[in-house]
Amino acid sequence: MPFKHILESQQFTLPLIKELFDRTDYMKKVVARGGTRDYEKKIVASLFYKPSTRTRFSFESATYRLGGKVLTTEQAKEFSSEIQGEMLEDTIQIISNYCDAIVIRHHEEGAAKRAAAVSPVPIINAGDGSGGQHPTQALLDLYTIHNECQTLNGLSVAFIGALDNGRTVRSLAYLLAKYDRVKLYFVAPAEMQIKPDILEYLDKRNVAYQLLNSVEEILSKVDVVYQTRIDKTRLSLNDTDLSKFNIDASMLQKMKYDAIIMHPLPRSVEIHPEIDKDPRAAYFRQAKNGLYVRMAMMSMLFDVYDSK
Amino acid sequence: MPFKHILESQQFTLPLIKELFDRTDYMKKVVARGGTRDYEKKIVASLFYKPSTRTRFSFESATYRLGGKVLTTEQAKEFSSEIQGEMLEDTIQIISNYCDAIVIRHHEEGAAKRAAAVSPVPIINAGDGSGGQHPTQALLDLYTIHNECQTLNGLSVAFIGALDNGRTVRSLAYLLAKYDRVKLYFVAPAEMQIKPDILEYLDKRNVAYQLLNSVEEILSKVDVVYQTRIDKTRLSLNDTDLSKFNIDASMLQKMKYDAIIMHPLPRSVEIHPEIDKDPRAAYFRQAKNGLYVRMAMMSMLFDVYDSK
Amino acid sequence: MPFKHILESQQFTLPLIKELFDRTDYMKKVVARGGTRDYEKKIVASLFYKPSTRTRFSFESATYRLGGKVLTTEQAKEFSSEIQGEMLEDTIQIISNYCDAIVIRHHEEGAAKRAAAVSPVPIINAGDGSGGQHPTQALLDLYTIHNECQTLNGLSVAFIGALDNGRTVRSLAYLLAKYDRVKLYFVAPAEMQIKPDILEYLDKRNVAYQLLNSVEEILSKVDVVYQTRIDKTRLSLNDTDLSKFNIDASMLQKMKYDAIIMHPLPRSVEIHPEIDKDPRAAYFRQAKNGLYVRMAMMSMLFDVYDSK
Numbered sequence: 055m056p057f058k059h060i061l062e063s064q065q066f067t068l069p070l071i072k073e074l075f076d077r078t079d080y081m082k083k084v085v086a087r088g089g090t091r092d093y094e095k096k097i098v099a100s101l102f103y104k105p106s107t108r109t110r111f112s113f114e115s116a117t118y119r120l121g122g123k124v125l126t127t128e129q130a131k132e133f134s135s136e137i138q139g140e141m142l143e144d145t146i147q148i149i150s151n152y153c154d155a156i157v158i159r160h161h162e163e164g165a166a167k168r169a170a171a172v173s174p175v176p177i178i179n180a181g182d183g184s185g186g187q188h189p190t191q192a193l194l195d196l197y198t199i200h201n202e203c204q205t206l207n208g209l210s211v212a213f214i215g216a217l218d219n220g221r222t223v224r225s226l227a228y229l230l231a232k233y234d235r236v237k238l239y240f241v242a243p244a245e246m247q248i249k250p251d252i253l254e255y256l257d258k259r260n261v262a263y264q265l266l267n268s269v270e271e272i273l274s275k276v277d278v279v280y281q282t283r284i285d286k287t288r289l290s291l292n293d294t295d296l297s298k299f300n301i302d303a304s305m306l307q308k309m310k311y312d313a314i315i316m317h318p319l320p321r322s323v324e325i326h327p328e329i330d331k332d333p334r335a336a337y338f339r340q341a342k343n344g345l346y347v348r349m350a351m352m353s354m355l356f357d358v359y360d361s362k
Numbered sequence: 363m364p365f366k367h368i369l370e371s372q373q374f375t376l377p378l379i380k381e382l383f384d385r386t387d388y389m390k391k392v393v394a395r396g397g398t399r400d401y402e403k404k405i406v407a408s409l410f411y412k413p414s415t416r417t418r419f420s421f422e423s424a425t426y427r428l429g430g431k432v433l434t435t436e437q438a439k440e441f442s443s444e445i446q447g448e449m450l451e452d453t454i455q456i457i458s459n460y461c462d463a464i465v466i467r468h469h470e471e472g473a474a475k476r477a478a479a480v481s482p483v484p485i486i487n488a489g490d491g492s493g494g495q496h497p498t499q500a501l502l503d504l505y506t507i508h509n510e511c512q513t514l515n516g517l518s519v520a521f522i523g524a525l526d527n528g529r530t531v532r533s534l535a536y537l538l539a540k541y542d543r544v545k546l547y548f549v550a551p552a553e554m555q556i557k558p559d560i561l562e563y564l565d566k567r568n569v570a571y572q573l574l575n576s577v578e579e580i581l582s583k584v585d586v587v588y589q590t591r592i593d594k595t596r597l598s599l600n601d602t603d604l605s606k607f608n609i610d611a612s613m614l615q616k617m618k619y620d621a622i623i624m625h626p627l628p629r630s631v632e633i634h635p636e637i638d639k640d641p642r643a644a645y646f647r648q649a650k651n652g653l654y655v656r657m658a659m660m661s662m663l664f665d666v667y668d669s670k
Numbered sequence: 671m672p673f674k675h676i677l678e679s680q681q682f683t684l685p686l687i688k689e690l691f692d693r694t695d696y697m698k699k700v701v702a703r704g705g706t707r708d709y710e711k712k713i714v715a716s717l718f719y720k721p722s723t724r725t726r727f728s729f730e731s732a733t734y735r736l737g738g739k740v741l742t743t744e745q746a747k748e749f750s751s752e753i754q755g756e757m758l759e760d761t762i763q764i765i766s767n768y769c770d771a772i773v774i775r776h777h778e779e780g781a782a783k784r785a786a787a788v789s790p791v792p793i794i795n796a797g798d799g800s801g802g803q804h805p806t807q808a809l810l811d812l813y814t815i816h817n818e819c820q821t822l823n824g825l826s827v828a829f830i831g832a833l834d835n836g837r838t839v840r841s842l843a844y845l846l847a848k849y850d851r852v853k854l855y856f857v858a859p860a861e862m863q864i865k866p867d868i869l870e871y872l873d874k875r876n877v878a879y880q881l882l883n884s885v886e887e888i889l890s891k892v893d894v895v896y897q898t899r900i901d902k903t904r905l906s907l908n909d910t911d912l913s914k915f916n917i918d919a920s921m922l923q924k925m926k927y928d929a930i931i932m933h934p935l936p937r938s939v940e941i942h943p944e945i946d947k948d949p950r951a952a953y954f955r956q957a958k959n960g961l962y963v964r965m966a967m968m969s970m971l972f973d974v975y976d977s978k
Contacts, residue, residue: 088711089711101415107746107761108764111715111741111768111769114741115741115769118739123432124739125426141635144629145416147649148628148649149419151646152420153419320760327757338763338764341764344767345767433740435723435744437744452935452937453723453724456954459731459960460728461731
């Protein structure tokens with residue numbers, strides 16, 4: 055079933071993911087030859103109520119490589135509401151006249167769905183609220199695992215960091231649960247563990263998982279280490295404790311030779327730069343995949359839209 | 363007589379308005395097929411000293427649909443004056459080297475004229491000062507009436523809201539006065555009524571008008587209700603009083619079946635969202651017309667410029 | 671020897687400067703016909719941690735006239751660091767996946783070199799730190815002198831203003847020292863004179879120079895007056911004193927008929943607008959040359975990059 059907007063990871067069935075990843079492989083070739091003109095009539099608006107240069111550039115570059123044009127806001131929240139109480143729905147109904155798709159990042163959970171409810175053009179959710187969704191990140195993460203490990207079945211994946219309000223981890227866990235014989239480890243201080251709703255979902259799908267409070271013991275077992283940010287100010291831990299939830303060079307020796315380390319970036323202290331040179335450090339390749347996956351997604355949206 | 367800049371509504375004679383509206387009709391067809399490449403060598407700079415995502419995107423989208431390219435500022439005031447006392451005239455003389463037209467929004471009345479005095483490329487005034495001009499808004503308003511009502515002669519138009527410093531109302535009243543048998547109603551609290559200079563102008567042109575302090579009595583007579591923002595903080599009125607200058611669902615019944623409701627947007631509390639579904643609610647169509655009118659205007663400027 | 675990044679004036683040998691200026695002459699013709707499509711697959715990212723609309727537009731317009739596309743930030747510092755302690759190196763490694771060149775302006779000296787150390791795509795330094803480099807400004811200044819005076823040998827050049835932390839003056843002095851029989855005058859209040867490292871460099875290259883604390887006496891001798899900003903708040907001088915380091919109309923009479931007045935802009939009080947009409951006022955032509963020089967530089971970088 056085709057889709058009109060990209061709002062949450064749950065939209066992506068296995069066949070849709072397969073089509074997306076096939077298109078992503080194709081987009082790598084498109085970028086290698088400098089892009090295409092196939093979508094040169096498309097205008098994509100970046101409506102970022104919460105600034106993020108990296109994510110914004112990733113979408114805008116994807117638009118350009120597809121041949122399209124870009125309307126941009128660096129900080130829509132501060133600069134567009136001339137009046138108090140202006141409605142997001144009104145903004146979307148106006149701006150949708152000026153473009154062929156809207157990429158929205160918003161501070162409120164559910165904002166993307168509200169936008170989609172009134173928009174005649176495709177809405178792409180680039181993150182809404184800290185507990186909300188960021189589906190393009192989850193799918194580029196999944197693509198990275200698929201691409202680096204050559205499979206998505208039978209993998210052991212460790213999530214490390216502040217997992218309670220990590221929307222990337224929540225969305226990725228949801229997607230991984232679709233595949234066979236997956237084993238998930240959630241490594242976090244007790245007060246920052248993954249929330250019960252995800253665990254209930256995994257139980258229902260018979261996905262094996264384990265909650266841990268130190269990364270050390272499972273390092274030798276996992277195929278993927280997915281490290282997320284830990285806000286030091288939230289921790290009452292000392293540096294020794296912190297090391298339980300971080301990656302340093304000494305840990306590399308304990309990891310499988312073909313495992314990979316991922317991170318949604320930007321990082322703070324969680325991964326020491328000395329690790330960057332190790333071929334298992336996949337986070338910059340992961341960021342690069344964001345370009346290809348977003349090109350693939352936008353091309354799917356445009357193709358559906360144009361065939362109507 | 364061709365024009366080099368777009369600075370104020372007064373520039374637009376009846377023949378020029380006719381040409382503009384013919385081009386606007388044509389631009390609708392251009393957009394329907396995804397745009398043109400006719401102006402692909404043109405670079406348009408958005409120089410917004412006062413941010414407005416909607417207006418900026420409208421101009422930038424118009425540029426893209428014409429085939430051109432965009433230099434943009436979200437908030438030029440905050441970010442470009444490295445030094446105190448930097449002159450607008452200097453900025454224009456520098457930036458005009460880098461583009462083929464400048465769209466300027468400025469907090470000071472008269473800024474667009476000052477820019478035009480030194481600019482070798484066309485200046486388009488996208489609003490200067492609260493008492494200043496916003497000619498592209500006035501012309502897209504006029505086009506919307508023309509398009510929705512199929513004529514500009516013999517119409518009754520009610521302006522509602524804080525009319526004293528509403529530059530859109532002032533400019534539109536000026537333009538409507540050019541047409542035959544027009545009747546204007548100005549509905550506002552006494553302290554926010556339209557200023558005498560507009561009334562003197564209407565007297566001189568023998569245009570019929572009436573000042574009112576409630577919308578109710580004329581709702582059944584008018585072809586156009588042009589609602590503008592009322593800043594609640596300016597009002598010492600209670601909610602009952604406020605309803606005299608607002609549109610709600612109960613008023614729809616009293617209006618002509620073929621009347622239209624306009625608003626320059628963004629709205630605050632003046633028009634309840636439940637009205638949006640009524641076919642007479644024309645404000646989103648009005649916003650869409652902004653794209654076509656601005657494409658038409660820019661194409662006129664470029665054609666004049668290139669023929670020199 | 672080809673170069674991969676543009677980081678500092680010192681990179682530019684005499685043969686490279688010759689190639690750059692030949693290309694700059696050619697780019698004038700390209701702009702006169704509205705630009706080229708030769709580099710239409712190139713995406714250039716403006717990463718401005720310190721805002722400057724003028725410099726940013728100059729680079730972005732150059733990109734467009736070459737046929738390329740633009741990713742832009744008005745104020746990257748404020749809006750992209752979601753976390754404290756985010757590393758510039760990480761930002762560059764991510765963003766370089768989304769573009770073919772990065773133009774960076776940064777508040778820290780040496781930032782451009784740090785970016786270049788990790789970037790797979792060309793880095794162009796658009797100013798780093800107040801004591802750092804701004805090589806594209808220095809080269810457009812040099813090109814302007816070459817273009818206006820028809821030579822770079824045997825010229826007398828006066829630098830006026832706060833010379834101690836003027837990176838444009840420092841870089842230009844460095845470049846001028848490469849040419850024969852050049853004579854430099856540094857005119858500044860004692861506490862703002864040019865720093866000793868530049869003078870040592872001039873001594874080593876046997877370049878004649880003189881330190882002065884008033885512009886008057888050498889006005890009749892010089893071919894170029896290069897005026898820079900004087901921050902009034904830094905001065906404990908009264909207006910009479912200030913006039914020693916400023917250009918006003920009375921001084922024009924004392925200058926050679928074929929001398930030129932330059933300024934990196936924006937200006938404050940240093941040059942009275944009444945001087946703008948004098949044909950010797952070259953500062954707006956200088957700003958225009960910025961477009962051509964930057965097109966030439968980017969085309970050189972892309973040609974080197976693509977030939978690898």
